[in-house]
Amino acid sequence: MTSHFWLTSSHPKQYADAPDNRLYVRQYGSGQHILIALHGFGRNGGRMERLGMHLAPHFTTLAPDLPYHGKSEWFNDRYGVEEFTAMLQQLLDRYQDRRVFLLGHSLGGRYLSACLPRLEHPQLHDLVLVAPDGAGGRYTNWIDTLPQSLVSPLARLTERPRAILRMSEWLQKRGLINGYSADYLKFNLNNRPFRRRLAGTLRSVLRFPPAPASFERALHQRGIRCTVLVGDKDPLLHHDRLTKMYEPLPSVDVQRYQGSHWLPERLLAEYYLDSLVAVLP
Template identity: 30%
Template structure:
């Protein structure tokens, strides 16, 4: 029987945080994306928990966690992950982040390298400016009112049903609309709408993402990094996977038959990939002197020499 991960709660800094945990062994921290929650990992938590201690929180403002008027910055979320791990008695993790959660994962590794063994980025934000117009619209004036009207109770069931019907057509451009339907439902809650608008305003505007980690990707040389993407991603373009490869991120995999949620489209393959990545890559060991030297040098070595040809992402 596979391990189960029941929703649990802990109060951190006065706010209730929901999380799921299961399994034993090396710790994996699973960070979901914008307007999702820990249930996005449902298909992979149990099989991963056969080999690892899996911790999957609902980020503040999402799922069953509180939705206060609070700090929804990347740094704030990274701090929250550290605090949750500290309460649970977990010192070091391999952090796995999807979409916006990938940005949180990168920020966590940047702020707390001594607690980060490896990083897995799944269709991640933070590696380029481009992002779907649907998300960019959330930063426009009046978007809160528009969301409130769009998610009003009288027509909510019809919109939800329509999105799910489109998801079932088999078209690549609509394959993720089943997940969009869940996000649409979540947006009906005023606290969630406020949190999402605050969050998006911290990392992007109507032109796209203005907070990226591309200026710090040289630090990835100090720890193992796996990047996973879906070829048919309509939210964040798969071209960002090539950006990752060109910035020395160690291992880039692209699923041909997948959208923005490769861990849901191909859960068995995803679990096998993560398991092999952890087994094949010893955990990073934080050394203050090495970090100091890397930070002092920055990426000047890359800028002053002819860069190598970027490696091609592996296609699955």
């Protein structure tokens, strides 16, 4: 079973006649247990379809399109932890009597780890982060190294492709971004939806700063664990930085698998089915 629904922001609008920000949520399966899965930058909730359909007999997988991605409609030029957490909390509130699992891939992993301290649910079971951004993502890590004062001008430049391409060449020459990032921008900047997605994400992502101590405290308070899955051939991660951030945390297990940055559907399907067996009476 595949369906969808909308989540509308409950945050008061600055202007009464402004359109509503809302997220498009894809639903796969209708199983008893809930999996909320967030995709990475440039993708959409459809990335979770194969996993969701594989788990369909046991799980209902809810995969929102992030703001500026997929079919979601986000009219503000940015968003933060409070707004995005409120959206996720709406999903949790729908299923207070169900066991809930959380999954975040790449940028989605960064967002989940930042939102977790504010999320409340009586049956949160665990959290999985696949190649999470923020700890050492190569193609967005450069954003975290820039002064805040440069991020807004950089976001405005995305509306002028030639200017941002010149900027990307400047950043690459100075070692602030790698060749993959520069080529990625060259390939995509002629696409207007991509430029809108990039600008909105640039303005928003620094509002989700990595905070290992707060993350560990949230896991401990909820009595849950986090598994961080890292592909051993992932070219987009700084593996040493990721290890330094997550391995010291008592509630986190870092597991490496053979693979790149792509979502490992088969490995995740086995993980969730095994987890389900472990928690059944």
